[in-house]
Amino acid sequence: MDLFTTAAGLLAYAETARRAGQRIGFVPTMGALHDGHLQLVRAAANDCDVVIASIFVNPTQFNNPEDFRLYPRLPETDADLLRSAGCTALFLPSVEEMYPQPAVLKFNFGALESVMEGAHRPGHFNGVATVVSKLFHLVRPHRAYFGQKDWQQVAVVKQLVADLSFDLEIVAYPTIREADGLAMSSRNRRLTPEERAVAPQLYQALAQAAEQVRQGMPPAQVQAGALATLAREPRFTPEYFEVADAQTLQPLTDYAPGRAVVLCLAVHLGAVRLIDNVIVSLG
Amino acid sequence: MDLFTTAAGLLAYAETARRAGQRIGFVPTMGALHDGHLQLVRAAANDCDVVIASIFVNPTQFNNPEDFRLYPRLPETDADLLRSAGCTALFLPSVEEMYPQPAVLKFNFGALESVMEGAHRPGHFNGVATVVSKLFHLVRPHRAYFGQKDWQQVAVVKQLVADLSFDLEIVAYPTIREADGLAMSSRNRRLTPEERAVAPQLYQALAQAAEQVRQGMPPAQVQAGALATLAREPRFTPEYFEVADAQTLQPLTDYAPGRAVVLCLAVHLGAVRLIDNVIVSLG
CATH class of the missing domain: 3.40.50.620 (HUPs)
Structure with a gap:
């Protein structure tokens, strides 16, 4: 090389x-x-x-x-x-x-x-x-x-x-994940063991929200639920959780058939800011 | 080709x-x-x-x-x-x-x-x-x-x-000019004969102003003089006449030794907007 x-x-x-x-x-x-x-x-x-x-x-x-x-x-x-x-x-x-x-x-x-x-x-x-x-x-x-x-x-x-x-x-x-679901990121190295232990909850929140979207729950309700779930872990300081159009990235107020949907979040965990996302559908 | x-x-x-x-x-x-x-x-x-x-x-x-x-x-x-x-x-x-x-x-x-x-x-x-x-x-x-x-x-x-x-x-x-000093421009084709006849005054105003800059006249005075000269031809509607730093393009309030100076103008002549410039010094 x-x-x-x-x-x-x-x-x-x-x-x-x-x-x-x-x-x-x-x-x-x-x-x-x-x-x-x-x-x-x-x-x-x-x-x-x-x-x-x-x-x-x-x-x-x-x-x-x-x-x-x-x-x-x-x-x-x-x-x-x-x-x-x-x-x-x-x-x-x-x-x-x-x-x-x-x-x-x-x-x-x-x-x-x-x-x-x-x-x-x-x-x-x-x-x-x-x-x-x-x-x-x-x-x-x-x-x-x-x-x-x-x-x-x-x-x-x-x-x-x-x-x-x-x-x-x-x-x-596509995103590569650790066995417990945490999205691989160079910044993961900066997590303490305690922070690393709770970090997979970010993906769990995304996966749960994706299931809710698939079941037709309104975007605002999905978003509120995910933020409430994240708030249960005091180490998390969520910055955003969005139900968005996967192409335009604009927040969705409702679903239209064939629309591509992505769920994205950013959360501070200790001194580290982590992001992750899950594609719900590609339209 | x-x-x-x-x-x-x-x-x-x-x-x-x-x-x-x-x-x-x-x-x-x-x-x-x-x-x-x-x-x-x-x-x-x-x-x-x-x-x-x-x-x-x-x-x-x-x-x-x-x-x-x-x-x-x-x-x-x-x-x-x-x-x-x-x-x-x-x-x-x-x-x-x-x-x-x-x-x-x-x-x-x-x-x-x-x-x-x-x-x-x-x-x-x-x-x-x-x-x-x-x-x-x-x-x-x-x-x-x-x-x-x-x-x-x-x-x-x-x-x-x-x-x-x-x-x-x-x-x-460098700009190529007609024999009478008018800067060549594709837009010159759109000038009427009467407009074409007065158009060389733009270069004359620039050349006169360049001479004034070389003689040390303050930029504001050069600018005001050039705009006054242009105003004498009623077919001209000047948009700007600037004494500017040739690199940063910012208007000059005074001269410093070794500073590159350019004079730039934009003038409406009938339905046509013309621009021209003269480099006074390259610093």
């Missing part, structure tokens, strides 16, 4: 692959890798000739400086995992390499980011869209792989690709 | 050139070509192996629907001119081809677009940045050529390229 820390090095690698007619798969990550990331790398290795992964804890998508500071960083372990999963090149840039000067332009995705993560993390999706655009320009992938745990992020990145005519395909893979 | 009307056709052409190791020069235009455009094509033909020009009257950068409707469209004449100037491929897409669905994302360039064209044409630079991003993704040029008559546009496009790490170089060429 090749290692690149400069944009110039990565550009040259991608250019060589492109000229040789090779298909490039790309897995952008913030590191502290788990099976959710590694399934993306394995899928890319299966689909493509060359697999480039990036590890970059992007400061511009963190609205909380403590979250940025404490985000786990394990580049050596990550490199071993990537190599084993079939990654052919790792891009590990510094902040200075990615942002030689601060970006001036700002992205706005309108209604798509006025809810959930966009509403609770001001500037988050501008940071995401900026760094993803930069990485796409350096890697020039044929396919880029994302995890559905960040459902809204996938929607924003797909919109970015469509609106700016990026010549690549976005592929999204 | 090859002609492409679909994104897929252009992508394939650019990919073939890239794989062959050819350098791609790109000249994006809205058509109704004049010598200002053709110098860009000739420069691209001199620098690059392949020259792609686009002609697309981009609706999303027009805030005035009448200006969009009346913008001159002369594709056959343009194609002949491009061929003679050394263009190897022309991209002539429909609105539907460029925007299969309306774009959701919006760009904002902060202070860079809070003045002059950005202030007077709401949404203009969002439209420019969106279409330029799309075209860059379809053409994948090594170099893209722009005219300095749209000084602020060049600044915005350079910011776009830097902030999103587009792997290409922006080259800007």
Whole structure:
């Protein structure tokens, strides 16, 4: 596996692959890798000739400086995992390499980011869209792989690709969970044992709510019930629980036949903010 | 010269050139070509192996629907001119081809677009940045050529390229003028003979103001004098006349040694809105 820390090095690698007619798969990550990331790398290795992964804890998508500071960083372990999963090149840039000067332009995705993560993390999706655009320009992938745990992020990145005519395909893979249902996340490493023990209740609340949606319970009632369930665990501080249209991400007031529905939540557990979601139906 | 009307056709052409190791020069235009455009094509033909020009009257950068409707469209004449100037491929897409669905994302360039064209044409630079991003993704040029008559546009496009790490170089060429000083513009075709006769006074006002700046006259006085000069011609309705920093585009209140200075104006002349600028110094 090749290692690149400069944009110039990565550009040259991608250019060589492109000229040789090779298909490039790309897995952008913030590191502290788990099976959710590694399934993306394995899928890319299966689909493509060359697999480039990036590890970059992007400061511009963190609205909380403590979250940025404490985000786990394990580049050596990550490199071993990537190599084993079939990654052919790792891009590990510094902040200075990615942002030689601060970006001036700002992205706005309108209604798509006025809810959930966009509403609770001001500037988050501008940071995401900026760094993803930069990485796409350096890697020039044929396919880029994302995890559905960040459902809204996938929607924003797909919109970015469509609106700016990026010549690549976005592929999204389902959330990988621990045996007890907890969605895999790099931030799980920061949970205390006590917090880790109650964390699976987030998925349980989502699964229960999904069943209620399927039985036709009105969205507002599903939402209130889920928030009440979460409130029973004093370690949880829920930020939101939404019954939303899976494409537009807008909160649902009622169901229409054939409508795709997703349930999304964000909950603070101790010093860690966790998100998760469950797709109820894809319409 | 090859002609492409679909994104897929252009992508394939650019990919073939890239794989062959050819350098791609790109000249994006809205058509109704004049010598200002053709110098860009000739420069691209001199620098690059392949020259792609686009002609697309981009609706999303027009805030005035009448200006969009009346913008001159002369594709056959343009194609002949491009061929003679050394263009190897022309991209002539429909609105539907460029925007299969309306774009959701919006760009904002902060202070860079809070003045002059950005202030007077709401949404203009969002439209420019969106279409330029799309075209860059379809053409994948090594170099893209722009005219300095749209000084602020060049600044915005350079910011776009830097902030999103587009792997290409922006080259800007000086404004080409008619013998009487009028800046060449596709919109000049829409002037009546009487309007055309007074139009060179715009450049005369800029040249006179530039001389005053060089002599140290305070910016506010230069601006007031130029607006007074323009007001003497009743056919002119000035929109702005700015003494600005040539990099940041912000209005200057005084001069500092080594500061780059540009004078920019926008004036309505009959039904036509004209812009022009003069670089006083590049710092």
